[in-house]
Amino acid sequence: MKEHAFRFGRARHLVGVAGLPTTSTTPSDNVGVIVLNAGLVHRIGPFRMNVELTRRLNAVGYPTLRFDLSTLGDSGASAESQSRPQQICADVGDAMTLLHEQAGCRRFVLVGLCSGAENAHTVACTEARMAGAIFLDGYAYRTLGFMLRHYLPRLFNPGSWRSFLTRHARTDVEPEDSPDFRHEYPHRSAIRADLSGMLDRGLKLSFIYSGGVSRYFNHRRQFRECFGRVATHPSVSLSVLEDVDHTYTLDRDRGRLFDIIEAWLLRNFPVIDTSTSA
Amino acid sequence: MIALQEEALPCHFGRDNELFGLYHAAAGVATKAVLLCPPLGQDLIRSHRVYRQLAETLAADGIASLRFDYYGSGDSAGRSVDVDWVRCVADIAAAAKELRSRSGCASVTAFGARLGGNLAIAAAAAAHFAELIIWDPILDGAAHVARLDALQAALRVDPMRFDTPRSAEDAAGQWLGFAVSPRLRQQLMQQSLQSPVVRVRVLDSLPATEAHDWDRLVTAGATVTTLNPSTMWDELDRLEHAILSPTLIRTVTEHVGEARR
Numbered sequence: 001m002k003e004h005a006f007r008f009g010r011a012r013h014l015v016g017v018a019g020l021p022t023t024s025t026t027p028s029d030n031v032g033v034i035v036l037n038a039g040l041v042h043r044i045g046p047f048r049m050n051v052e053l054t055r056r057l058n059a060v061g062y063p064t065l066r067f068d069l070s071t072l073g074d075s076g077a078s079a080e081s082q083s084r085p086q087q088i089c090a091d092v093g094d095a096m097t098l099l100h101e102q103a104g105c106r107r108f109v110l111v112g113l114c115s116g117a118e119n120a121h122t123v124a125c126t127e128a129r130m131a132g133a134i135f136l137d138g139y140a141y142r143t144l145g146f147m148l149r150h151y152l153p154r155l156f157n158p159g160s161w162r163s164f165l166t167r168h169a170r171t172d173v174e175p176e177d178s179p180d181f182r183h184e185y186p187h188r189s190a191i192r193a194d195l196s197g198m199l200d201r202g203l204k205l206s207f208i209y210s211g212g213v214s215r216y217f218n219h220r221r222q223f224r225e226c227f228g229r230v231a232t233h234p235s236v237s238l239s240v241l242e243d244v245d246h247t248y249t250l251d252r253d254r255g256r257l258f259d260i261i262e263a264w265l266l267r268n269f270p271v272i273d274t275s276t277s278a
Numbered sequence: 279m280i281a282l283q284e285e286a287l288p289c290h291f292g293r294d295n296e297l298f299g300l301y302h303a304a305a306g307v308a309t310k311a312v313l314l315c316p317p318l319g320q321d322l323i324r325s326h327r328v329y330r331q332l333a334e335t336l337a338a339d340g341i342a343s344l345r346f347d348y349y350g351s352g353d354s355a356g357r358s359v360d361v362d363w364v365r366c367v368a369d370i371a372a373a374a375k376e377l378r379s380r381s382g383c384a385s386v387t388a389f390g391a392r393l394g395g396n397l398a399i400a401a402a403a404a405a406h407f408a409e410l411i412i413w414d415p416i417l418d419g420a421a422h423v424a425r426l427d428a429l430q431a432a433l434r435v436d437p438m439r440f441d442t443p444r445s446a447e448d449a450a451g452q453w454l455g456f457a458v459s460p461r462l463r464q465q466l467m468q469q470s471l472q473s474p475v476v477r478v479r480v481l482d483s484l485p486a487t488e489a490h491d492w493d494r495l496v497t498a499g500a501t502v503t504t505l506n507p508s509t510m511w512d513e514l515d516r517l518e519h520a521i522l523s524p525t526l527i528r529t530v531t532e533h534v535g536e537a538r539r
Contacts, residue, residue: 005288017353042326047455163437245439249455
């Protein structure tokens with residue numbers, strides 16, 4: 001294992017761990033992989049998933065960085081007057097610069113789960129050094145097909161009613177005046193336009209949905225219903241893991257996820273053996 | 279004059295640089311140092327923020343500290359399944375040595391939450407701690423293992439997590455998101471709260487429904503402070519919720535500060 005811990009960034013406010021390949025290989029395009037925070041969990045990821053993923057990618061030849069965005073995990077604030085999206089773009093820019101300095105990477109793939117997927121999307125809209133993104137439970141929208149698949153079978157299933165009542169009873173304990181921190185997704189057309197722009201710029205995009213978001217995504221077909229022609233673009237790939245939860249709690253599920261990510265990277269950014277080159 | 283607080287410094291240390299740590303230098307000259315021993319498993323992730331806040335508060339009060347991850351946990355080397363009790367105890371001793379080297383303080387207090395508290399007691403002699411502050415340590419290892427088994431069994435059929443219950447095979451050999459070796463399981467089964475070799479302060483925020491059997495520690499000279507509100511460590515609904523406790527931070531900082539004077 002070749003990992004190095006850094007405090008870095010324009011205000012030395014970010015903390016991250018860079019992992020270098022343990023093989024004599026270089027990814028095509030000198031691609032490096034940067035893994036973003038999932039929600040408020042620090043850079044190791046839910047159940048240490050980001051550590052396991054980055055080390056596995058190091059073993060097949062990809063330089064990686066897992067780090068905390070401003071104010072999350074061990075990172076501080078930059079003391080700049082910026083919106084959160086501006087901070088995120090600047091933080092990821094700093095992370096790219098660090099991985100370039102440490103491993104010579106020139107282009108980058110971002111990996112993000114949940115809010116991390118939204119942040120990866122935000123950065124991918126404008127960052128010129130992006131080569132691709134892997135969105136785990138990223139944007140999706142309920143469609144007519146979703147509604148039919150979701151509600152019709154449940155109407156006649158006693159187990160679903162039991163499950164519904166259990167959930168209802170458990171979410172009912174929230175006091176009425178508790179603050180609501182939910183945020184609204186941008187309109188579907190805006191996300192679709194963003195994705196088209198990314199594809200026009202040559203980005204490779206992987207969308208992976210878990211069963212943990214079945215309240216808004218429940219079938220492969222829904223991806224096409226949401227994003228139209230974007231869904232069939234040759235640079236887009238889609239995986240659906242129906243039986244898996246949102247944060248990949250089970251070891252076996254994380255293994256399946258890593259298999260998908262590794263195969264996608266090797267397909268789109270193959271590693272080149274440099275051990276025999278002059 | 280107000281001393282400027284230095285930013286926490288991430289580092290690797292220990293045998294083959296396998297351990298990850300964050301050193302929080304004191305504002306001004308450090309007169310005392312605290313080693314922050316993390317708990318294991320999901321408790322480590324849930325308490326990450328409170329450990330950071332505690333370290334920053336201590337630093338502002340002139341007390342250096344080191345946060346670190348055991349081998350097989352956090353950012354340290356090793357797989358989750360490699361976490362081993364004996365190695366954790368050795369890692370604490372290595373971290374105490376690192377903290378003394380960085381801070382220049384010979385006297386080191388250890389703080390640990392949950393199993394981090396038990397580990398701090400186990401390492402007290404080897405790490406030459408001056409004092410221990412342990413937050414909701416595990417009283418009975420076998421009962422703790424049984425509780426983790428029950429939570430894992432409930433997790434795989436939790437409708438809030440899985441639309442379709444997962445098989446026992448899928449969930450086997452793990453506790454709440456982390457692979458666990460049979461060896462660690464056996465090691466935890468054998469744990470009971472040892473009589474410490476140094477002064478101990480127990481911070482008790484366990485819910486009223488839990489056992490609060492500190493008698494053996496009190497007999498050995500420990501003091502017990504009750505913290506409110508209670509901390510919900512073992513509830514499946516809160517598995518991915520951060521543990522936050524301003525009361526804990528205030529209590530520890532005041533205690534270490536007083537002991538320093």
